[in-house]
Amino acid sequence: MEGFSALLHGFGVALSGYHLALMVIGVLLGILVGVLPGLGAPNGVSLLLPLTFTMDPVAAIILLTSIYWGALFGGSTTSILFNIPGEPSSVATTFDGYPLAKQGQATQALSYAFLSAGFGALVGVVLITALSGWVARFALKFSSPEYFAVYFLAFASFVGLGGASPFKTVTSIGIGFALAAVGMDSVSGSLRLTFGLDQFIAGMSFLVAVIGLFGLGELVMTIETGMKLEGIRARISPRAVFETLLQMPRYWVALVRSAAVGCWMGITPGGPTAASFMSYGLAKRFSRRRSNFGRGEPEGVVSPETADHAAGTSAMLPMLALGVPGSATAAVMLGGLMIWGLNPGPMLFIERPDFVWGLVASMYLGNVVAVLLVLTTVPFFAAILRVPFAIIGPIIVVVCFVGAYTVASREFDLWLVLAFGAVGYAFKKLDYPIAPLVLAMVIGDKAEDAFRQSLIMSKGSAAIFWSNPLVASLMALALLLLFWPLLGGIARAMSRRARGPAA
Amino acid sequence: MVTRFQAELATASITAAFGLAVMVGATEFGIGWVKSGPEPGTFPFYMGLLVTVASIGTVVQALLSPALRGEAFLDAGQCRTVAAFVLPMIAFVVVAKLLGLYVATALYLFGSMLFQGGYRVWSSAAVAIAAPVVLYLVLERAFKVYLLKGPIESALGF
Numbered sequence: 235m236e237g238f239s240a241l242l243h244g245f246g247v248a249l250s251g252y253h254l255a256l257m258v259i260g261v262l263l264g265i266l267v268g269v270l271p272g273l274g275a276p277n278g279v280s281l282l283l284p285l286t287f288t289m290d291p292v293a294a295i296i297l298l299t300s301i302y303w304g305a306l307f308g309g310s311t312t313s314i315l316f317n318i319p320g321e322p323s324s325v326a327t328t329f330d331g332y333p334l335a336k337q338g339q340a341t342q343a344l345s346y347a348f349l350s351a352g353f354g355a356l357v358g359v360v361l362i363t364a365l366s367g368w369v370a371r372f373a374l375k376f377s378s379p380e381y382f383a384v385y386f387l388a389f390a391s392f393v394g395l396g397g398a399s400p401f402k403t404v405t406s407i408g409i410g411f412a413l414a415a416v417g418m419d420s421v422s423g424s425l426r427l428t429f430g431l432d433q434f435i436a437g438m439s440f441l442v443a444v445i446g447l448f449g450l451g452e453l454v455m456t457i458e459t460g461m462k463l464e465g466i467r468a469r470i471s472p473r474a475v476f477e478t479l480l481q482m483p484r485y486w487v488a489l490v491r492s493a494a495v496g497c498w499m500g501i502t503p504g505g506p507t508a509a510s511f512m513s514y515g516l517a518k519r520f521s522r523r524r525s526n527f528g529r530g531e532p533e534g535v536v537s538p539e540t541a542d543h544a545a546g547t548s549a550m551l552p553m554l555a556l557g558v559p560g561s562a563t564a565a566v567m568l569g570g571l572m573i574w575g576l577n578p579g580p581m582l583f584i585e586r587p588d589f590v591w592g593l594v595a596s597m598y599l600g601n602v603v604a605v606l607l608v609l610t611t612v613p614f615f616a617a618i619l620r621v622p623f624a625i626i627g628p629i630i631v632v633v634c635f636v637g638a639y640t641v642a643s644r645e646f647d648l649w650l651v652l653a654f655g656a657v658g659y660a661f662k663k664l665d666y667p668i669a670p671l672v673l674a675m676v677i678g679d680k681a682e683d684a685f686r687q688s689l690i691m692s693k694g695s696a697a698i699f700w701s702n703p704l705v706a707s708l709m710a711l712a713l714l715l716l717f718w719p720l721l722g723g724i725a726r727a728m729s730r731r732a733r734g735p736a737a
Numbered sequence: 738m739v740t741r742f743q744a745e746l747a748t749a750s751i752t753a754a755f756g757l758a759v760m761v762g763a764t765e766f767g768i769g770w771v772k773s774g775p776e777p778g779t780f781p782f783y784m785g786l787l788v789t790v791a792s793i794g795t796v797v798q799a800l801l802s803p804a805l806r807g808e809a810f811l812d813a814g815q816c817r818t819v820a821a822f823v824l825p826m827i828a829f830v831v832v833a834k835l836l837g838l839y840v841a842t843a844l845y846l847f848g849s850m851l852f853q854g855g856y857r858v859w860s861s862a863a864v865a866i867a868a869p870v871v872l873y874l875v876l877e878r879a880f881k882v883y884l885l886k887g888p889i890e891s892a893l894g895f
Binding site: 284285288399400401402404405407408409411412415419421422424426427429450453454457458622624625627628629631632635636639640643645648649652655660661663664666682685686689690694 | 741744745748749752755756758759762763766770773774775776777778779780781784785787788791792794795798810811815818819822823825826827829830833834838842845846849850853854855856864868872876880881882883884885
């Protein structure tokens with residue numbers, strides 16, 4: 235297997251004192267970001283991205299991915315100890331994690347969560363190691379129509395699998411693409427959608443959008459629900475962790491199933507949140523102890539956590555190999571790669587193998603570092619949540635605005651982040667999905683280029699999207715996913731009719 | 738009280754207006770076909786159309802679900818809480834524009850701790866002074882990222 239030799243080379247790149255130090259800093263910052271309400275993984279990565287503009291890309295991506303791992307772990311900590319999900323993807327962990335902690339088993343609950351999360355992440359990275367080279371080589375055959383079909387597939391699966399209203403998902407996607415088009419058009423050089431405003435000429439940064447949508451929007455949501463923290467004290471003893479580790483094999487079915495769900499949802503852009511809910515739902519349906527779910531069942535902690543982290547890590551696979559991110563955070567990182575002057579997609583594996591495999595190797599190391607750090611620092615981070623919200627809230631607000639300003643040093647971005655905050659709040663409350671908007675903003679230009687190039691190749695005929703078996707099957711799969719909700723509705727209606735009018 | 742129904746309609750109307758604005762803005766650059774390929778306005782135009790149509794879909798869906806009319810979106814108490822959080826935030830941006838981000842940070846933190854958190858003057862002041870100092874050290878000293886400054890900093894010689 236060439237993956238292994240490449241991976242060994244990657245370890246050579248990643249294993250340096252500087253990189254390990256970055257991992258530790260990244261994971262700690264990530265846990266902090268994950269623990270604090272209103273700051274999540276996409277946000278943490280967006281806030282730090284401007285500080286990496288001058289760094290070496292390998293070091294920069296190690297720092298950012300470590301923040302991502304840390305944030306995933308931090309989100310679970312608050313779910314279990316405070317019944318407050320620090321991240322949307324750890325909502326499902328509250329269902330059984332908090333009851334378990336309340337029964338005096340906080341250490342066990344946390345250990346179950348972290349260990350199964352580590353397992354899920356490991357499965358995700360192994361999958362990346364095994365498949366990414368292959369996917370990238372396959373993707374080298376792609377030209378513009380195939381790329382457009384892949385982008386279309388990504389967005390279609392948001393509509394079909396996302397669970398939100400299809401109209402709302404489409405609204406979100408369209409807004410993202412429209413915002414991406416604002417400013418200089420890279421092909422014709424014309425200044426589009428500026429409506430005569432100078433501020434729009436440079437375009438809109440997706441980083442500002444993420445900080446507003448996820449940061450300020452979520453913060454206002456937190457305020458509105460009223461912050462009541464009833465934390466459970468936890469001190470983690472090595473013995474309890476070890477005992478929990480010995481218990482883990484008992485949940486092997488849940489672990490394997492959840493890892494599979496997570497990897498699937500991470501590669502198709504369903505994302506970690508959908509993965510954790512789906513995995514919890516499946517566990518509840520098929521477990522032998524299903525009556526205990528919701529009352530502190532360890533399997534109810536293991537399942538969503540494994541899926542959450544498996545999805546989080548495997549979301550990096552399509553980002554690296556195809557240039558299509560599988561989650562909002564991966565989308566932000568993809569934007570980062572482009573800012574650092576890298577070209578995500580199959581060519582990256584040929585042009586910068588040191589970057590790709592250094593990153594993959596750092597994912598192994600980063601997750602080990604994250605499990606160790608999160609186990610040792612839980613009491614410290616739990617203490618941070620006891621700082622009253624009247625101090626923490628405004629500080630987070632300042633961090634968001636300062637972060638938005640550092641993106642491009644533009645005053646106008648301060649207003650923009652405020653506007654995106656309002657949009658984020660309204661969208662969250664009304665169940666509009668936000669990740670598709672961010673994804674569309676990041677890959678908007680690339681998708682549009684692929685669309686235009688394809689039409690130029692075919693002299694304006696849309697038939698090019700059906701011109702060979704590869705692009706045709708991608709498009710067919712995309713259309714199937716796009717109309718999935720509709721097909722499901724028809725199937726339900728038909729079965730209802732079959733049962734007769736009595737029902 | 739704002740009902741969920743009203744909020745759905747208002748949001749969908751705004752997104753529909755956004756979609757229409759994009760469509761109008763895109764026609765300026767042509768949405769047809771020229772020799773070199775599709776004109777620059779084509780792709781944004783169809784995205785605007787997509788947003789407009791989907792927004793209408795959301796409106797229709799809202800009209801068809803009577804349950805939304807009774808569901809609360811924001812009650813009076815929540816309205817006050819949210820306003821108490823958002824209005825100082827807007828003031829923060831205005832002050833940042835006039836006096837720079839450092840001064841705005843100090844004033845904003847001082848104000849929200851003192852008036853909303855009910856902290857004493859000295860502890861509010863301590864946080865309000867410490868935060869900009871930390872920002873300065875981390876951003877300008879360690880990472881060479883410069884924040885928006887106002888007349889007060891230039892008077893102090895920064």
